[in-house]
Amino acid sequence: MKLVYVWIENYDQLIKQQGFNFGSEYIFTYDQKKKILYKEKNPIYIQNFFKLEGKANSIKQVTAIVGRNGAGKTTLLQFLRYASSDLFKFKDSVYFEILMDSNGDLYMYQNLMPEVSTDFVSLKLNRKKRFTLSSVGYLSTVLDRRQYERLQREKNMSTNYLLKTEHNFESEKVKRDLNFIQSIELSKSQLMDKIPIPSAVEVRPVELYELDSEVIESFTYEEKIAQGMLLGYLKKKKANETISSDELLLVNKFLDYAIRSEKRPLEKLDGIQEIELPKKPHFSLEHYITSFKRIKQFIKYIQKYTDKGYFHIDYYRNVMVIDKHILMKSFISKYMNFTKGQYSGVYFHWANLSTGEETMLDIFARIFNSISRNEKSAPIMMMIIDELENNLHPQWQKGILKELISFFSEFYPNLQIQLVITSHSPFLLSDLPGYSTILLNKKDGAIIHNEQNEIIKSTFAGNIHTILKDSFFLEDGLMGEFAKEKVNALYREIITVDRNQKMEVDEISKMIQIIGEPVIRVKLQQLLDEHLQLNLHDEISQLKQKIAKLEAQQGGQFDD
Template sequence: MEIVYMWINDPLRSMDEWELNFGGPWRFSFDRASEELSVKKNKLHIPRFFVPEKHLSENYYIRNITALIGENGTGKTTLLNRIASVMSGGSTELIEFSQEYEVLLIFKIDGDLRLFVGDKLHVNNGNFQESGVMEIQKTELMTEDHFQDMSIVYFSNIFDSAYVPTPNEFRNLENISTNFLIHRPYFHSSYKTNDFTPRESEMIRYLDAENQLNFLIRHRNKVEKWSLPFSMPKKVTAKFEPTMIFYEHMVNDLRSYKDAYQLEKILNSAYDDLVYKNDAVSHFTLLVIMHIYFEIRNSPKEVVEEINKSLDYYTYSEKFDIYQALEMIQFITLKAKNSFQFYETLQGLYKFINYLLEEIEQKRLQIDRKGIHIDINDSISDFLIYYRNAFRHYPFLHFDWRDLSSGERALFNIISRFSSAINSPYSKIHKKSHVLILIDEGELYLHPLWQRRLINDLIEYFSYSYCEKHRVNLQIILTSHSPFIISDLPNDHIVFLRRSDNKIKTMDGLDDHKQTFAANINTLFSDAFFMSEGLIGEYAKKKINRLANYIVQSDTTSILEHRETIEKLIELIGEPILRNKLRAMYLDKIQLTQSSLHQMEKRILELEHELLKMKGKNDDKNS
């Protein structure tokens, strides 16, 4: 099932008669006033356009890629979310959607084009039957069966407080967006005390690291047709960086409990004993102590106070070390059975520490003050399993790829999330033959060099890892405001969102019907769609305008006084035409000034000469 065409009118959300063609052999157009749905052939349509070279599957491939392009605030993300809800909510969501908005949709189902007209619209005219479109006369005919064989994967790297579509709302949705991952029920905690809250960013860092590590485990030692466009990391560092700030928050927070004095006493003693030691194991032990605190703090208050009371009977050595920490974990675990989740976490932490000590002793892991250095081999799977069971609320290790640039990390993150979506045993993509991929500003955080190759990398990755390996057909819809993205897409696969007369409208192409595919990036940048206010930065523009006005309006004396600054500023301008124009304006002004001075000097000499002549005549008379 593919979405081929969408017409929607929702003025309250700035969707003023939006029309979207998602590519394909036909171009549709709907006129609300005349109730006419027109169709014409797309003369430049090329079947299997997004199938890469050496693709092995004849039946499973990327059917279509469409980009929604527009500046910030034009509603790209809102539109993408709307598509997600319509396509993943099934017929019930579609019917409710059509009752709330004026909407018209054309789907491709089993090779046939189906027209869905909402309750608030009517189609009574047009030549749309020429394309083979079969109109659905009643909404009841759009049944759940039409949606059974498809799934939606929604990706976004944007981290804000926006609405997040959830799998509970839409059963066919696999949400791998940052906003959703950090709000997953497993990681959500009502924990918030004083001025410290576990950072959501730490959760997403861990989840992304876990996805990346699982990706490497799946693809390690495999010769595959597709691979990352850079060398896969051979080693990862699990960093631990306990700080005084965390410790101060920890102790201050404990003091809010009237019955937490024993716990505070033990943590203070452990901290004082470990903080100034330079060996790696002491640093790790200090991290474990802080982690125990965070997990205790996320337990019910009565559990914290019960543990604190039991510590009246706990004796510890004057010198705190990792074995003392293990002993304390065992002791607290026995007292925490009333809190099952906390009990499970402490048991997991105990097993994780013992596992690490054994691996370090056998030299299968290396540890220093910066962290635990792990080779990407068979042992990494065991490490992840033990570590995953050692925390509930706060991941206490930070995974770091030392040999990856920021652009490589960003692309690695995109690919690993999509890999987790289809390879997870709980994935909703399994046994589906159609998958709709929705990507919201995938180029976010990517250097222009990586933006330029993003479409190619996605085509090659999805063609192999989704289409060939899992036998699914794909439709991809993405949002962007980058010319680098649209240079890889034909004009008929792009919908432009543009602000005009305080409204946002959809456009089928750039001004003058320019082709976008393989277009020069500079040409695309220079189009008024992207740069309606010019091609230079706003600050530079204002600075240059002030300089031009100053040259034109100032008197020559003032210009000569500031001559050095003016000349320096002109030389700083990188655009040669602009620089030469300002230089000419400046020199014209200076030359006029110099010419006037020369004439004045000449006149003075003439007057002096006449004065001398007159003086000579007077002298002759007197003699």
């Protein structure tokens, strides 16, 4: 079932007495005094609006939540996540929902609300039934201080959550990307022409802050990898405790064993048995030796494939380059196996992708690796994406919604998706009809929703400047504040400058020439020309007055 309307009486004192339509064929209105819910046909609703020609109709509904920073977009998203995926999170929140099945029948779920009167609901759902009707996917590439806990029926793909739950975020990210890339290559997907495909991955040792910089400089690439993995292992073991000098000594002993052709077994090296280690479970010398031997095998694996020419080490840049997808995947699997996925010793980085390109690839890869192509967890999935356009160039912002719709239609033809996004991009809004848009604002510290705002009906294929001004609550025009200040100062200079101050006049003329808005540029130039002409007339008048005064003084000896 898809969510078509929600009335929030009180959510954590943040949203109070607000109703939200999500862009269905009906418009719902709740009368608080009478406690009656009304329904009317949406006169401009278009059936299957989000179906692409020749594609499966996977996207059933798309809703964009927009508004200025601090208007409550994230708060509403949090409500939707909890309300659709966790049975216990919302026990104290007061709200009701209207949901619609594939036949168009309507259902109501009430949470601590007084009885709501309506004559069009087929069934009122209990709590347990409500939470079996949908699941939630949550994706955000934003890295902030918010913590995203695991919810019962949610597939959390946010950066915050993945950093918190994955032992090695970088390697898992590259592995996700590779899984997705291989899938679209095998299926010869049209997405290959739309999504950046990296040609090589770079593997870089972690920074060794615990060691002297001169010592680090003397290390080979392989030694730095080994050292980084060893310290990563120790840090994982020690948690927040300081690594002791004895443990660093153990690491250096290992380097003799792993790198510098030491033939004796690690446990037989001079002085190793005298090293004092913490007397705690899993801190014994035997535990360290077992893990160190795995790291030695990994270093030998790197050396073997480098000698064969499969891996290329750039010693000057201190990176190893792998330029075949199958070798990248093999390397990451080996790395995860040797470290048991519990600690890090290297950084992974796509060699030829910008931040925006990585973000574009990562959005699709996260979804692909989180949602099974045979997903059957619920009749419909609500996919919530926070700030979809984050890090994307405006050209990609123009195309991201279309590519998402195409992606879901191609890879999940049997899954029904309700897509809810937040955005600051007018390009995304221009892809949506006005009834698919929720405009949020704040008044006296409270989140408010402009339900009756007629302007939003013109978003689809609309003028970007109009959308920016009307849908994102931009005040005082679309010019940057710095530019506005400079133009106002320029105006003041124009009306006060003296035509004889040539340098000042030249500077003013140059400022006018670089103004991009033609109406403002022409008006200011006209103002300058008129002011300089007035200056000239004033000078002529002043000269005539001086001449007349001199003539009077000299008894009329000067002629005109």
